[in-house]
Structure formats: structure tokens, C-alpha cells
Amino acid sequence: MFCYQCQETAKGTGCEVRGVCGKNEEVAKLQDLLIYVTKGISEIVVKGKVDVKSISEVNHQVLKSLFITITNANFDDGAIENQIHKMIEFRNGLKKQLSGVNLGDAAEFEVIDRASMLDKASKVGVLSTENEDVRSLREMIIYGLKGMAAYTHHALNIGKEDLAINAFIYEALASTLDDSLSADDLVALTLKTGEFGVKAMALLDEANTSKYGNPEITSVNIGVRNNPGILISGHDLTDLEQLLEQTKGTGIDVYTHSEMLPAHYYPFFKKYDNFAGNYGGSWWQQVTEFETFNGPILFTTNCIVPPRSEEIRQRIFTSGASGYPGCPHITADENGKKDFSEIIAMAKQCKPPVEIESGNIVGGFAHNQVFALADKVVDAVKSGAIKKFFVMAGCDGRMKSREYYTEFAKKLPNDTVILTAGCAKYRYNKLGLGDIGGIPRVLDAGQCNDSYSLVVIALKLKEIFGLDDVNDLPIAYNIAWYEQKAVIVLLALLYLGVKNIHLGPTLPGFLSPNVAKVLVEKFGIAGIGQVEDDIKLFMGE
Ligand code: FS2
Numbered sequence: 001m002f003c004y005q006c007q008e009t010a011k012g013t014g015c016e017v018r019g020v021c022g023k024n025e026e027v028a029k030l031q032d033l034l035i036y037v038t039k040g041i042s043e044i045v046v047k048g049k050v051d052v053k054s055i056s057e058v059n060h061q062v063l064k065s066l067f068i069t070i071t072n073a074n075f076d077d078g079a080i081e082n083q084i085h086k087m088i089e090f091r092n093g094l095k096k097q098l099s100g101v102n103l104g105d106a107a108e109f110e111v112i113d114r115a116s117m118l119d120k121a122s123k124v125g126v127l128s129t130e131n132e133d134v135r136s137l138r139e140m141i142i143y144g145l146k147g148m149a150a151y152t153h154h155a156l157n158i159g160k161e162d163l164a165i166n167a168f169i170y171e172a173l174a175s176t177l178d179d180s181l182s183a184d185d186l187v188a189l190t191l192k193t194g195e196f197g198v199k200a201m202a203l204l205d206e207a208n209t210s211k212y213g214n215p216e217i218t219s220v221n222i223g224v225r226n227n228p229g230i231l232i233s234g235h236d237l238t239d240l241e242q243l244l245e246q247t248k249g250t251g252i253d254v255y256t257h258s259e260m261l262p263a264h265y266y267p268f269f270k271k272y273d274n275f276a277g278n279y280g281g282s283w284w285q286q287v288t289e290f291e292t293f294n295g296p297i298l299f300t301t302n303c304i305v306p307p308r309s310e311e312i313r314q315r316i317f318t319s320g321a322s323g324y325p326g327c328p329h330i331t332a333d334e335n336g337k338k339d340f341s342e343i344i345a346m347a348k349q350c351k352p353p354v355e356i357e358s359g360n361i362v363g364g365f366a367h368n369q370v371f372a373l374a375d376k377v378v379d380a381v382k383s384g385a386i387k388k389f390f391v392m393a394g395c396d397g398r399m400k401s402r403e404y405y406t407e408f409a410k411k412l413p414n415d416t417v418i419l420t421a422g423c424a425k426y427r428y429n430k431l432g433l434g435d436i437g438g439i440p441r442v443l444d445a446g447q448c449n450d451s452y453s454l455v456v457i458a459l460k461l462k463e464i465f466g467l468d469d470v471n472d473l474p475i476a477y478n479i480a481w482y483e484q485k486a487v488i489v490l491l492a493l494l495y496l497g498v499k500n501i502h503l504g505p506t507l508p509g510f511l512s513p514n515v516a517k518v519l520v521e522k523f524g525i526a527g528i529g530q531v532e533d534d535i536k537l538f539m540g541e
């Protein structure tokens, strides 16, 4: 196996024996083959000029396939094998409609069983692209597409689609098979991936807000109640809605975990009396928090950490693109309805969660809420009460080096405000950093996809202040990344012309020295250093 798609990749260069995430060699290879077959489908769609409108099931399954391969989403070898078979069937069905089109191996290969899958996978993985710069660019595009697919898939679950995004995914995946493309062509395609990343995040924002309302300032309880509970993790709001509907009046409370926390900010979910609060911190802390939670856990997406004990594994359920071997996977019926009765029945037998912290955290500062406060914010900037905003969005992770972000937040001058989104927030959302004239110093817009809100806010401020360039705003970008959704957020920011983004705790292992050089020279991308030095640099001291 070889995988270098996330920030925790072994030695910063690549996992070769087993993933630091817990992904074993077999799962890694099956994921490679799943990506390869989606490339084959893309080649058929592009070369055959297939109308994406006419293949909606294929469109949806391509999104799901990409999503399955995101870090910490799916460890279930059997489920991935089934998905490969399904995609090969779709691919072969599409091929029947074509004639006289010359297709490559990704569109033609056949496998019969697990052994032939693994054999094929070892020839088509990341390292099959020999030139390290081409490999780096191709993989950066693919990782961006994975993030884009995840966001598009969530929007689809709410009934919103933009076929231009699906068409682009085919175009881009097919391009990663095309040896005639130069490095410059691939750099241009990388930025185009960012452009479609903006569209995907806008689509999901529209889907979420049209169904669940605009996020608003909300105080979320982080303690516990006395009833048994179900913990819901991941990013899928439609799963949360169904779970709340099905647990209404059962005496079971529902708690959010990690990236599901921002669900509390949507007006829609406030009507559920059993929507109790948020339990715990970011994804990697689940190894201890699931023990004390006591009840069942539903993963709607990443991030799953392989459970350390059989007792915890038996309390884990998955849905959507996520999966874990031996854990029940709840699928939707043809109307999108999921039956969570097995989880509810288990919860009734469980003890209530143990309280691990108490109090409240405040969030809900997506674009609409911030616009409602715009006068206050603009006045604070004009009066000098707010000197600078720091976009500190993205992901959290296990590495000790991420303590940098807590230190950074603590040491920032009191006249600065942090704009956050994604699970990166858990490094500083419980520090009690106070407010500036009633504006909290940590403004949480929501999940990682809600980084879109931060961009909308920046563009609005640019308009209000009458600036020509978004880089002239008093906003600095110190972003933490971990998995591929952060890659699409980064590409979206680059496409929008944001410069001088600092990315940490380490730069991606998938950047070859030459590609890293382009990012540094063209976009001013930089890593992180020492907290004090970085703050001085950002503050222009
Ligand atoms: Fe955090 Fe994990 Fe949101 Fe990422 S919960 S690193 O998937 O997507 O952020």
C-alpha cells in the first residue's frame, strides 16, 4: 500500500505498511481500486460525451465512492469490495452505449474476486504515476475532488444538485489518466477544482439553510442529562433529523459529537426537547469519550477511529459513506428513510452518559448571522477595537504539534477575533477568550464546509470597506488541515485569490518539492513556526 492523502501520513511522506489512521493494507488497496474504477467511468463519460443528466444513479454512486475513500470514513473491506463490483457494473453498462471510442485500462479492466482486486490495485495506486510532480498534482486534484464529493453528497441527501459539479468531477478524474497533460495544465486544473469547490460549498450551504434555516447565535450545553443517550457524529444533517424524529418521546436524548456540534445552531433542530447538547471534543478524542458516553454511537461520515475495545465496537453504527467491519450499517430505503430502531433499542439498555465537562459553548456565526452584526463589526474595525481577524478553520488531529493552535489562540492580542469552522475549533473554543464589545473573540461558523461562510463574510467586508483585493482586508489565514475536505477548502481559497495562507501543523506530504515551490511562489503558502514569531509576523510587527 501507499497512501499520503492526510496530514498524519507516516513520517510525513506516506503510509506503506499500515495507515496511521488504522487503515490496513487490504482496505487501502481496495480504496485505490475504487478510485481507479471511478476514473474509468469518468473516461467513458468524457470521451463518450455522455450527458450527465441521463446517468443520475452513476453520478450519485461516483460521489459516494469518492467519499468512502476519505480518511477515517470507511474501514469496511467488504463494503468497499461491494462498491467496486457495483461501479464496475455501472462502468460496463455505460460502455455498452458507446461505439468507436478508444478507452484505457481503467475503463476496461476486469476483476473476479478479492485476490484479483488486490493484485490489480497494487498496479494502479498512487505510485503508478512515476513522475513525482505529476503524481503530486494529480493526487492534490483527486483529494480536492474527494472533499468536493463529500459536500455534494450531503447536498444531494437534502435534494439539491448541481450537475455542473458532477460533470467537472468526471472531467477532472479523467484528466488524471491523461499522460499528455503538462504540469502547467494540471496546475490550471487544480485551480479549477478550487472553483468547483466553491460551487459545492455554496450548494451545500443553500441546501442546509433552505431546509434547516440560517445558523444563529446559540449556546450549546456541553454537560449531560440523566437519560440514556445516542451520540451522533460526522456531518450529515439529514441523518440527525431522522434520528431526532425517531427518538422523540422515547426518553432517549441525542447528543452531537465533533463535527455535528454546529447542528445546534440551526433553528430547525431547536424544537426537539431531547436534543441535549454536545458531548466531548474533536474526532480523535473519541477513544476515551466513547467509553464514558455509555450509549450507542452513530457515525454518519468520517472521522472514525478504530475502536480499542470490543465493548465500544459493539456500540458503533454507521450510515452513508462511512463503515466499519462488524458494525451495523444503516442504509436508506428508496425514499431516503433510515430505520434507527436498532440504535434506539440499544440506547434504552444503556446507562446515561458520564459528565466529562460542564457549561456552554457559543457558536452559530455563519454568514447570515455575521451580516446581522455587520454594523457592529465594521464599527469595531473602524474604531480600532478589532485590529485583525484570524481565519483558523479546518481540522483537528492527534499530533502533539497541534497544541500550537491552542497556544496561538491564547497568545493572540485581545483586539483580535478568530473566525473558525471545522473541528479545528476544539483547540480553542473552550478557552473563554471573551468578547470585544459583545462580539465573541471566537466566531464559529460551523462545520468544515461552512468555511464557505468565512469566504462570504470576507467578500462582504471587502465590499463594505470598498477594497479591490480581498488580501487588503485585516484578515490573516492560519489554517489547520488533516483530511481531504480541508484540501478542497484550501483549493477554494486559492481559487478566490486568497494569498499568504499558513498551513499546518505540517505541509502536505503529497506536495513534491517543485509543486510546493509553485504554491509558495504563486500563492505565498507557508507552514507554521513558533507561536510568538508567527503572531508577530501576522500582526505585521
Ligand atoms: Fe474534522 Fe474529520 Fe470536517 Fe474533517 S471530523 S477532520 O473529517 O471533515 O473536519
Ligand code: SF4
Pocket: 003, 004, 005, 006, 007, 008, 009, 010, 014, 015, 018, 019, 020, 021, 022, 023, 028, 071, 072
Ligand atoms: Fe496514512 Fe492518512 Fe492514508 Fe491513513 S489516510 S493511510 S493515515 S496517509
